[in-house]
Every structure is written in structure tokens, then in C-alpha cells.
Amino acid sequence: MNKSFFKYEPDEKMYVTDDYISYSDGSEKYFIDLFNSVDVEDDSALLTHIEDWAIKYHLSQERINVISPFLDLFNVNGNVLEIGAGMGAISRWLGKNFRHVDCIEGNINRARALRARTRNMENVDIYAGNALKTNLNACEYDLATLIGVLEYIPFYSDESPEESVVVFLRNIHNTLNDNGILIISIENKFGLKYFSGCAEDHNGDMYSGLMDYPFKSAITFGRNELESLIRQAGFSGVQFYHAYPDYKMPVSVFRECSEIYELNPDVFWPKQILDNIPRKHLFFEPLVIKSLFKEKMVHYFSNSFVILCSKSADTNLKTEWVFVKCTDPLINADYRHWIKIAPDKNRGGFLVEKKALNHNEDIKENNVFSVKLTNQEYVHGSALIMEAFKAFLAKDNYMSFLNLLSEIRGELLKNSAGEDEEGYPLVSGCFFDFCFWNLIRRDGKLIYFDNKWNGKEDMPVDYIIFRNIHNLRHYFIGYVAFNNFEGFCAHLMSILFPAHNAKRLGYLVNLETRLITELLAQNAGMASPGREARKPA
Numbered sequence: 123m124n125k126s127f128f129k130y131e132p133d134e135k136m137y138v139t140d141d142y143i144s145y146s147d148g149s150e151k152y153f154i155d156l157f158n159s160v161d162v163e164d165d166s167a168l169l170t171h172i173e174d175w176a177i178k179y180h181l182s183q184e185r186i187n188v189i190s191p192f193l194d195l196f197n198v199n200g201n202v203l204e205i206g207a208g209m210g211a212i213s214r215w216l217g218k219n220f221r222h223v224d225c226i227e228g229n230i231n232r233a234r235a236l237r238a239r240t241r242n243m244e245n246v247d248i249y250a251g252n253a254l255k256t257n258l259n260a261c262e263y264d265l266a267t268l269i270g271v272l273e274y275i276p277f278y279s280d281e282s283p284e285e286s287v288v289v290f291l292r293n294i295h296n297t298l299n300d301n302g303i304l305i306i307s308i309e310n311k312f313g314l315k316y317f318s319g320c321a322e323d324h325n326g327d328m329y330s331g332l333m334d335y336p337f338k339s340a341i342t343f344g345r346n347e348l349e350s351l352i353r354q355a356g357f358s359g360v361q362f363y364h365a366y367p368d369y370k371m372p373v374s375v376f377r378e379c380s381e382i383y384e385l386n387p388d389v390f391w392p393k394q395i396l397d398n399i400p401r402k403h404l405f406f407e408p409l410v411i412k413s414l415f416k417e418k419m420v421h422y423f424s425n426s427f428v429i430l431c432s433k434s435a436d437t438n439l440k441t442e443w444v445f446v447k448c449t450d451p452l453i454n455a456d457y458r459h460w461i462k463i464a465p466d467k468n469r470g471g472f473l474v475e476k477k478a479l480n481h482n483e484d485i486k487e488n489n490v491f492s493v494k495l496t497n498q499e500y501v502h503g504s505a506l507i508m509e510a511f512k513a514f515l516a517k518d519n520y521m522s523f524l525n526l527l528s529e530i531r532g533e534l535l536k537n538s539a540g541e542d543e544e545g546y547p548l549v550s551g552c553f554f555d556f557c558f559w560n561l562i563r564r565d566g567k568l569i570y571f572d573n574k575w576n577g578k579e580d581m582p583v584d585y586i587i588f589r590n591i592h593n594l595r596h597y598f599i600g601y602v603a604f605n606n607f608e609g610f611c612a613h614l615m616s617i618l619f620p621a622h623n624a625k626r627l628g629y630l631v632n633l634e635t636r637l638i639t640e641l642l643a644q645n646a647g648m649a650s651p652g653r654e655a656r657k658p659a
């Protein structure tokens with residue numbers, strides 16, 4: 123960092139200037155106080171402060187999913203420049219994994235919060251000031267990050283949006299070593315969510331990005347437009363990755379490559395984005411994503427890009443994996459894991475590797491489950507969840523949906539042994555997730571994949587069918603208005619199990635609550651991914 127622009131302020135323990143930007147989401151003072159009053163090393167203690175999406179955005183461990191899957195490509199012995207570091211959602215992770223980190227943050231109070239959050243990290247220096255005015259030394263850094271920042275560069279510049287971005291990226295290009303990498307994460311202005319009814323993340327207006335931003339705002343770009351700007355800035359290597367629901371708290375990331383279109387996309391996509399602002403649901407996104415996959419076009423419509431850029435065309439920007447998914451953030455940290463899908467170099471096809479997030483063992487036990495993570499061959503075929511979506515939306519009085527449920531019931535009955543005290547057939551607890559989302563149809567057969575939750579007790583067949591119906595609802599939230607879902611569920615159950623009644627349904631609801639509680643994180647009631655919580659002031 124060229125320090126001539128800054129002055130070291132010993133009381134603040136950071137470098138400061140007089141030149142700040144107006145960016146704020148109004149929460150800066152809250153986070154300064156919070157980080158000064160808690161043990162910032164204790165991630166789980168921080169999580170207890172999450173009350174709404176705006177706070178979650180700064181505290182959630184999901185934030186690092188945007189960069190952690192790429193660690194193998196980076197030089198961890200090198201120097202990092204984090205531009206627009208905000209209030210340190212990523213900075214601590216950088217400090218833990220790299221030799222040295224320089225953070226620049228344009229809002230002085232954000233920089234203070236960031237300093238408080240990283241106060242015990244001697245390898246992290248904080249520079250408070252406008253990155254657009256900062257001179258960067260040539261060839262100083264091995265990694266530079268622009269996580270949620272590039273979109274604001276045109277807003278704080280007087281040049282044309284394209285020109286400001288190219289000039290800014292050129293400066294970053296200049297400050298990287300010959301093998302250096304820049305990671306950019308940014309929303310896609312053609313993200314599917316903007317077509318389906320989400321307001322633009324940065325200015326809150328519907329369709330603003332699709333209309334090429336008719337008024338001054340932070341702005342994002344389309345895939346080709348962005349690649350062109352990056353190349354104009356001098357980067358020779360450019361590799362796009364795509365994040366879902368978006369880069370802010372990604373659950374899934376895929377590498378843009380031809381192989382991704384050999385895989386079955388259906389099993390990848392988590393539930394609908396449950397936004398934290400009013401939004402429309404003009405269509406049912408998972409089925410549109412499937413259509414785009416069939417057309418090999420999904421990479422133009424992903425909600426966010428993560429882009430690796432290198433000075434040298436020889437720098438490897440390709441991960442071994444083509445797809446990664448982190449288990450649902452609502453799951454207890456003890457059972458959370460990464461799923462990585464990578465080409466199987468020895469045998470062809472793809473391998474699915476599962477790795478626990480917070481521990482080394484591949485098996486974890488609780489009162490009712492043993493959770494075993496095993497690597498598997500990738501199962502090709504069509505995901506039953508997509509059939510279920512279509513069947514649910516078919517205009518045939520749920521006949522197609524009932525047929526699918528009967529098929530699952532038939533498979534479960536083939537595997538049943540014994541009955542419970544009410545005479546309902548029982549299956550082993552390993553069938554707990556014998557549900558749409560874990561079944562693939564291949565050659566006319568149903569294949570049960572990724573069955574990692576092994577229930578220690580036998581489970582009634584009607585319970586597994588109930589789980590299929592009950593949990594499907596979450597995918598449709600916003601798109602389908604459920605006025606009396608319990609009644610609907612009871613009706614279907616009484617067709618599939620003629621002796622079924624309200625008392626039995628109540629028993630199944632309690633059973634589901636008891637078992638799921640064992641798997642959920644303590645703050646699982648929290649909101650879901652959504653838009654950024656601020657606009658530039």
C-alpha cells in the first residue's frame with residue numbers, strides 16, 4: 123500500500139485520510155459497539171446477535187462461502203488487498219488464511235467497526251479512505267478482492283460507468299504480482315431474480331438493471347459486458363463462477379464450463395429466495411432454471427457472478443470442482459458440510475465428495491440420527507423434485523401429484539418390515555429422507571441418493587410420505603398461496619392411507635418437529651438470503 127495518502131492514527135490503530143465516501147447502511151455505530159464488546163474470536167457468540175437480515179449480512183458465516191471454496195487456487199503465503207472491506211464479514215477469514223491483509227474501507231465508521239472486529243489480528247492493517255483516490259504500489263499483492271464493491275465504483279466516480287470500472291480495474295491489475303489473482307463478486311444485472319420479481323439490489327427499483335439503469339445508481343453488468351471490461355483493464359485470465367441464491371450468502375456455486383451442463387441441475391438449487399423485502403413471484407424459479415439449463419444458458423441468468431481474474435493467462439483459475447454446495451444454513455453446525463462435485467479423473471464421470479464444515483470426522487451422532495458423510499459416484503438421471511414441482515402445478519386436481527406420492531409409498535412398502543402400534547408399516551430410519559429432493563429417476567427406477575441422515579429408530583411409511591408433502595411447501599412460498607395447507611395435507615394423506623385421521627396427522631407433525639429439532643441450528647428461525655440492506659447515501 124502506498125502510505126503517502128494516509129496518516130497512521132495510533133488511537134484508532136489504523137491509517138486514515140480526510141477523503142471518505144458517503145456509503146452507509148446506518149448500522150455502523152451498532153457494529154462498532156458490538157465488536158468492541160464481544161469476543162470477536164467466538165463466531166457462534168456473534169451469531170446470537172442476528173436479529174434480522176441486515177445484521178445477518180454482516181455476521182453470518184455464510185458470507186465466506188463466496189471465497190472459501192477457492193482457497194486452493196490462492197497463494198496463502200502472499201499479501202492480500204481487500205477493497206471495500208465493509209465491516210469485516212470476509213476480513214477475518216482472510217486474516218486467518220493469508221500472510222498479510224491490507225483492507226481499504228471508504229466509510230470511516232465502517233473502518234472503525236472493521237478494526238474492532240480484527241483488533242487481535244496483527245497481520246491485518248486497516249486503511250480508511252476512498253479506494254478511487256488511493257495510489258497502489260505496483261506488483262505488491264498476490265490476491266485482491268472486490269466483494270460487493272465494483273458496482274459502487276461508477277457511483278463514486280465522475281467518469282462514465284464503463285470508463286470508471288476499467289480505470290479502477292487497471293489500478294488493481296497494476297498492484298498485483300505477475301501470478302496475482304483478483305476475485306470479484308457482484309450481482310448480474312440479468313439475474314433471474316430480477317425477471318421473476320425482485321427489486322434491484324442497489325436502488326430498490328423493479329427492472330432497473332434490465333433497463334440499463336435509467337438513473338444514477340450503483341450498477342451491475344451482464345456476463346459478457348463484464349468480461350469485456352475486465353479484459354480491457356488488462357487481465358488475461360478470466361474465469362466466471364456463478365453463485366446461488368446470490369454472492370452475499372451463497373449456498374451453491376458452479377464453475378462456468380461445458381461439464382456443468384452434463385450434470386443434472388435439478389438437485390443443486392436450494393429453495394426459492396425468500397427475500398427480506400416485498401417482492402413479486404412472477405414465475406416459479408426452479409422450473410425456469412431447469413429450462414435455462416436445458417438451453418445451456420443458465421450462466422447468463424445466474425443471480426451473481428464470482429469472477430477470478432489473473433494478469434497471466436497461465437495462472438490456474440479453475441477449481442477442481444465444477445459445483446459446490448454448502449448444506450442449508452438452518453442445519454446445526456455439527457452436521458453441516460460441503461458437497462463438491464468434480465470430474466472423476468480415473469474412471470470418468472463425476473465424484474461427489476462431502477466434507478464436514480466444522481470437524482474432521484465423517485460421522486456425527488445425536489439422540490435420533492447418526493449422520494454419515496460418504497463420497498459417492500455422481501448419479502445421473504432426472505430429479506424427482508422437478509417432477510413433483512410440475513405435478514403440483516398441473517391443473518388436474520393433484521392427480522399427478524398423488525400418483526408420484528403413491529409411487530414413493532410403493533417403494534417404501536417394498537422395504538418395510540413390521541408395523542407400529544397403530545398398524546402403519548415401518549421402514550428403517552435410513553429412509554428418513556426418501557423424498558422428492560433426494561430421489562432420482564433413472565431407467566424407470568427411483569434411486570435414493572445422498573441419504574446421510576440415518577434415523578436410529580424405524581419410521582412409519584405414512585410419516586415419510588407426510589414429509590414429502592409437508593416440506594415441498596417451502597419451495598413454493600411466495601409463488602403459491604397456501605390458505606389451508608394442513609387441510610390439504612390431511613386430504614392427500616387420507617387418500618393414500620384410508621384410515622388416516624386428524625389425530626394421526628398430529629402425531630406425524632409432532633414426530634417431524636422432534637426429529638428436525640435435532641438437526642436444526644439454534645437460530646434456525648432467522649430470515650433467508652435477500653437483497654443488500656442499503657443504498658449509497
Ligand SMILES: C[S@@+](CC[C@H](N)C(=O)[O-])C[C@H]1O[C@@H](n2cnc3c(N)ncnc32)[C@H](O)[C@@H]1O
Pocket residue numbers: 143145146205206207208209210211212226227228229232251252253254268269270271274275278654
Ligand atoms: C456491499 S459493501 C461490501 C462490504 C464487504 N466487502 C462485504 O462483503 O461485507 C460495499 C463496501 O464497499 C465500500 N466502498 C464502496 N466504494 C468504495 C471506495 N471507492 N473506496 C473504499 N470503499 C468503498 C463501501 O463503503 C462498503 O463498505
